Amino acid sequence: MRPALAALLLAAAVAADGPSYPAGRSEHVLEGSRTALLIPEDLSPRDPASLVLLLHGAGDNGPNLAHVLRDWPAQGYVVCAPSATDGTWDDRDLDTVRRIAAHLLEELPIDRERIHAVGYSNGGWNLGPIAFDDDLKPVSATWVAAGFRGGKVPRWAKEAGALALAGADDPNATAARDTVTQLRDKVRSVEVRLQEGLGHKWPDRFTPYMLWWMGVQEGRFTPGDDRNFEWGDDVDAAVAELEGAKKGGVLVYLWSEEDKDRPEAKDLQRDVFPDPLVRHFGNQLKAVKLPFAADNPWGAKTTPAVAVLDREGKLRKLLQGKIKARALASALRSVAPDRKVPR
Numbered sequence: 285m286r287p288a289l290a291a292l293l294l295a296a297a298v299a300a301d302g303p304s305y306p307a308g309r310s311e312h313v314l315e316g317s318r319t320a321l322l323i324p325e326d327l328s329p330r331d332p333a334s335l336v337l338l339l340h341g342a343g344d345n346g347p348n349l350a351h352v353l354r355d356w357p358a359q360g361y362v363v364c365a366p367s368a369t370d371g372t373w374d375d376r377d378l379d380t381v382r383r384i385a386a387h388l389l390e391e392l393p394i395d396r397e398r399i400h401a402v403g404y405s406n407g408g409w410n411l412g413p414i415a416f417d418d419d420l421k422p423v424s425a426t427w428v429a430a431g432f433r434g435g436k437v438p439r440w441a442k443e444a445g446a447l448a449l450a451g452a453d454d455p456n457a458t459a460a461r462d463t464v465t466q467l468r469d470k471v472r473s474v475e476v477r478l479q480e481g482l483g484h485k486w487p488d489r490f491t492p493y494m495l496w497w498m499g500v501q502e503g504r505f506t507p508g509d510d511r512n513f514e515w516g517d518d519v520d521a522a523v524a525e526l527e528g529a530k531k532g533g534v535l536v537y538l539w540s541e542e543d544k545d546r547p548e549a550k551d552l553q554r555d556v557f558p559d560p561l562v563r564h565f566g567n568q569l570k571a572v573k574l575p576f577a578a579d580n581p582w583g584a585k586t587t588p589a590v591a592v593l594d595r596e597g598k599l600r601k602l603l604q605g606k607i608k609a610r611a612l613a614s615a616l617r618s619v620a621p622d623r624k625v626p627r
Contacts, residue, residue: 292572306389309354311347314366315383322345322356331360334398334502337385337414337422338365341429342372349404352486354355359495362394373410383415397423397434398502402494404428404486405456416441424501426494429484431459437470445501445558446474449490449608451482464560472501505550507543508575512557513566515573522570523597531595533619538589538604540576548606549588559609564626565566565616594619 297412307325321532329334340349346365366384368377389396399573401422402413408430415425416438425432426447446467448460455619460476467474479487496511516522519536526532543549556562576584582591582599589604592615601615617623 293457302516305362308357309350314387315380317366317369317377317380317384318345318347319364319366319384320350321365321388322350322354322361323392324357324360324362327362328431329393332393332398333360333362333392334400334498335385335388336361336400336402336498337365337381337420339365339373339381339401339403339411339414340365341405341407345372352488352491356495359499361498362388364388368406372406376411378410378413382420385420395502395539400424400426400501402426402428403430403565405430405484408456408490409433414442415446423555424498427458427460427463428486428546431456431461431463432466434461434466437467438483441471444471445497445554446471447494447497448474448476449487449494450476450478450483451487452478452480452518453483455484463505468560473555475558500554503550503554505544505553507541507549507586508573510537510539510553510557510573512553513537513571517571517572517574519574519593519597522572523593525570526595529595529621531619531621533569533595533600533616534597535571536582536591536594537565537571537573537574537592537614538580538582538584538587538591539573540587543587546588552588552590552607556607556609556612559613561613561625562616563611565613565620565623568620568622569616590615592616592619 305321305323307323309322311320324333340346345367350365356363366381399420399422400491401411401415408427412435415422421440424445427450431448450457450460464474464476477490479489493511502525504549522534576587584604586604591599592601594600600619603612
């Protein structure tokens with residue numbers, strides 16, 4: 285048999301055997317780094333996975349931290365948690381992470397447009413070079429119990445999302461908040477969420493939110509599944525809570541199953557609701573999410589639709605179809621208790 289033909293047959297046999305790493309959790313030494321891999325059961329070229337690069341905190345290691353995302357493979361994510369050489373991250377370790385990522389992209393069916401970078405504590409302080417790597421181009425970056433502390437942000441990052449999570453009592457909460465200021469207008473969207481009553485620990489309350497948020501950043505969309513605000517499901521109850529208030533209002537979001545085929549619905553979730561001014565004014569109001577009904581009292585004819593009500597439940601503004609952030613922010617501001625535009 286000719287060598288070239290033998291090589292082709294061997295390659296075909298390897299491909300037929302599937303991925304070179306087993307499904308589920310496994311540990312390996314990759315590029316000299318002790319690394320945990322969490323891999324979906326049904327991983328295949330027909331259904332490529334997302335990749336999450338997870339950097340641990342000081343004195344820890346990747347396999348130990350990987351448990352915080354233990355359920356993510358069931359949602360189509362390959363989780364890669366490498367270890368820094370001496371327990372804290374430096375430039376050499378970050379180069380190792382890049383090589384591991386390149387290796388996995390060659391070995392596993394991973395969508396190169398669905399790479400995410402996450403760093404906890406010391407891993408967060410050193411996340412920037414991975415989050416904004418020109419070869420990897422992650423679609424999202426998440427700083428946990430840390431924050432972005434400056435550095436070059438490439439132009440392509442305008443298509444990426446950024447998130448900072450921390451405990452409200454974490455000394456690093458200020459840095460998490462500052463991430464919004466540091467990255468505003470440099471990425472698609474950036475936000476911070478703080479878990480009340482928590483110090484310097486992984487904010488586990490927000491892990492489900494982070495999972496949903498990452499999916500949104502890479503274009504996943506399920507009609508009606510939105511977590512941008514703390515949605516209720518009863519307009520009358522929301523209005524009743526405002527009784528006696530001098531200011532305030534209700535944000536009503538109407539959705540339908542047909543939204544799955546409407547780009548404007550995905551844009552509302554990924555770009556409009558996370559807009560800083562929409563968030564600032566919307567978070568001052570009661571938020572209600574309802575399935576669309578043709579006889580809705582606000583006169584909405586299509587979805588997505590947003591009705592802004594005053595504190596008595598009277599319609600102040602209806603926006604529907606393709607909704608712009610500026611128009612929605614203006615409508616929300618008109619009933620918000622604090623109408624000052626934040627700096």
